[in-house]
Amino acid sequence: MTDTALVWIILFAVSALLFFGTAVVITVIGIRDLRDLLQRSETKK
Amino acid sequence: MSDLLSVLEILSMNFQILDWIILLLYLGASLFIGIRARRYVENMEGYFVAGRRVKVALGSATLIATEIGVVTFMYFGELGYVTGLSCFVLGLIGFLGYFVIGKTGFIVSGLRRLRVITIPEFYELRYGRNVRLLGGILLFLGGVLNMGVFLKMDGIFLTETMGFSPDILYIVMTVMLLIVISYTVFGGMFSVVITDFMQFVILTFGMFIATIFVLMRVNIGEIATTVGKQFGEAGVNPIVNPRFGWMFLIWMLIGSVAISALNQPAVSKSFASESPVVARKVFLYTGITLAGRYMIPMFWGVAALAVFGPTLNPTTAMPKLLGEVVPSGLLGLMIAGMLAASMSTYSAYLLAWSSVATRDIIAPLSRRELSERTTILLSRIISTLIGIFILIFGLYYQLPATAFQYIAITGAMYAAGAFGCVAFGLYWKRANIVGAYCSLAFGAVAPIAFLILDQFKSSLPDSISFLVDVNISGFLSFLLAASGMILGSLVSQRTHPPIALEAKNRDGATR
Numbered sequence: 001m002t003d004t005a006l007v008w009i010i011l012f013a014v015s016a017l018l019f020f021g022t023a024v025v026i027t028v029i030g031i032r033d034l035r036d037l038l039q040r041s042e043t044k045k
Numbered sequence: 046m047s048d049l050l051s052v053l054e055i056l057s058m059n060f061q062i063l064d065w066i067i068l069l070l071y072l073g074a075s076l077f078i079g080i081r082a083r084r085y086v087e088n089m090e091g092y093f094v095a096g097r098r099v100k101v102a103l104g105s106a107t108l109i110a111t112e113i114g115v116v117t118f119m120y121f122g123e124l125g126y127v128t129g130l131s132c133f134v135l136g137l138i139g140f141l142g143y144f145v146i147g148k149t150g151f152i153v154s155g156l157r158r159l160r161v162i163t164i165p166e167f168y169e170l171r172y173g174r175n176v177r178l179l180g181g182i183l184l185f186l187g188g189v190l191n192m193g194v195f196l197k198m199d200g201i202f203l204t205e206t207m208g209f210s211p212d213i214l215y216i217v218m219t220v221m222l223l224i225v226i227s228y229t230v231f232g233g234m235f236s237v238v239i240t241d242f243m244q245f246v247i248l249t250f251g252m253f254i255a256t257i258f259v260l261m262r263v264n265i266g267e268i269a270t271t272v273g274k275q276f277g278e279a280g281v282n283p284i285v286n287p288r289f290g291w292m293f294l295i296w297m298l299i300g301s302v303a304i305s306a307l308n309q310p311a312v313s314k315s316f317a318s319e320s321p322v323v324a325r326k327v328f329l330y331t332g333i334t335l336a337g338r339y340m341i342p343m344f345w346g347v348a349a350l351a352v353f354g355p356t357l358n359p360t361t362a363m364p365k366l367l368g369e370v371v372p373s374g375l376l377g378l379m380i381a382g383m384l385a386a387s388m389s390t391y392s393a394y395l396l397a398w399s400s401v402a403t404r405d406i407i408a409p410l411s412r413r414e415l416s417e418r419t420t421i422l423l424s425r426i427i428s429t430l431i432g433i434f435i436l437i438f439g440l441y442y443q444l445p446a447t448a449f450q451y452i453a454i455t456g457a458m459y460a461a462g463a464f465g466c467v468a469f470g471l472y473w474k475r476a477n478i479v480g481a482y483c484s485l486a487f488g489a490v491a492p493i494a495f496l497i498l499d500q501f502k503s504s505l506p507d508s509i510s511f512l513v514d515v516n517i518s519g520f521l522s523f524l525l526a527a528s529g530m531i532l533g534s535l536v537s538q539r540t541h542p543p544i545a546l547e548a549k550n551r552d553g554a555t556r
Binding site for chain 2: 015036
């Protein structure tokens with residue numbers, strides 16, 4: 001494996017981890033946001 | 046009876062009963078939840094931008110879901126198969142574009158502060174009603190053409206992963222599209238946000254499953270060796286790769302900022318956010334995930350090259366790999382994830398383009414002001430018509446170049462002019478109506494020339510053959526749009542004094 005290929009593979013691994021990690025955080029906080037959006041919209045009506 | 050047997054035979058190729066149950070449950074839940082969201086729509090702002098009450102995490106989830114579709118998996122997978130690891134550079138460029146917007150609020154915070162619902166609304170504030178009309182037409186045409194290819198790519202993906210025949214495939218795609226149209230038409234942005242969130246969770250899980258099984262099938266060393274053998278230096282260096290090069294990378298860098306900040310389906314998510322700061326943060330958090338969500342399907346494509354070799358159709362290689370490596374049961378979950386990705390994209394696009402058609406084309410042409418009720422009704426009708434159009438267009442249009450480049454060039458058709466009008470309109474006081482017309486017209490010339498000339502490229506004289514190079518055409522569109530704005534504005538300052546924007550700030554300047 002060339003050095004350039006290794007750099008791309010490492011970048012891929014970091015990016016993929018960042019994607020899945022952020023997705024978990026967004027999912028957890030997003031549930032709260034979604035509940036809040038629906039409650040505020042219901043109240044407003 | 047024989048028909049039924051042949052259908053069952055087709056269905057059993059890759060997709061088993063358990064996969065079908067998972068898929069049908071998912072589609073049914075989407076329809077039910079999406080239509081139920083109708084009760085939250087209290088007025089026009091509720092229908093188009095969910096009452097502007099979306100917070101950061103939910104906004105990020107819905108924006109990511111909009112931007113990931115089967116079509117993105119397909120064109121990134123295709124790129125990975127034909128360019129090796131060098132295409133990963135697009136992930137870095139895209140990340141950079143979003144990071145700039147997320148840190149500075151470039152364009153998105155300014156537009157959110159003005160409380161617009163569509164981008165052409167800004168044209169009216171800054172340049173007048175006729176520019177809004179022209180901008181709306183270009184945005185609508187470019188956007189719908191851009192969307193036209195999505196269904197075709199979805200179809201190829203499902204054919205390869207599920208093992209469907211075209212007949213069954215069209216039924217599945219039509220049902221999926223009808224579900225999306227139904228909930229988008231009824232619940233507007235509320236349905237889009239709620240279903241997007243659900244789809245975000247499922248599609249992320251689907252991507253995770255696919256990546257794990259691809260990694261179990263082929264190791265990293267094997268991939269690097271294949272790339273070296275197949276492409277040599279071009280497989281790891283985008284500068285020397287004949288499909289990329291400097292001009293492409295510069296175009297992508299400008300385009301990633303422009304298209305990210307001015308892609309109506311995406312930016313309408315920032316318009317739905319509860320403040321300009323939240324709009325900016327949505328782009329920041331979305332940007333953090335961007336390199337990963339570009340590189341993951343590219344990696345599947347490179348893995349397909351390592352597994353099958355270079356002789357397959359580049360478009361079908363990646364889905365063929367997923368269809369082979371993901372086992373039954375999980376395949377249903379993965380396909381549900383992929384369909385989730387597509388549905389969230391379709392719903393956002395349908396709502397965005399129907400809102401542009403209604404508010405920026407029909408309303409300015411109408412002699413009397415449209416009521417909120419009429420605007421929503423028209424938007425619902427147009428959403429349905431766009432859905433029918435993409436179903437027909439997706440079946441008959443033949444793609445030029447690669448799917449990624451087709452999407453980039455049709456995106457450039459509206460984004461280049463919009464970038465000139467909005468970026469200069471927000472940050473350059475001398476931008477005026479003449480500059481806006483020049484920017485919109487010049488920005489659309491090169492991509493339109495490309496789409497037309499590409500049909501006759503074998504008979505073109507050498508002097509204009511450069512116009513059918515998708516990279517040159519895309520780059521030119523942004524250059525021409527910016528030049529048009531600057532030159533047009535400078536030569537007409539006296540005859541057409543610019544309209545000051547500060548007076549029309551509708552949401553306070555401090556937030």
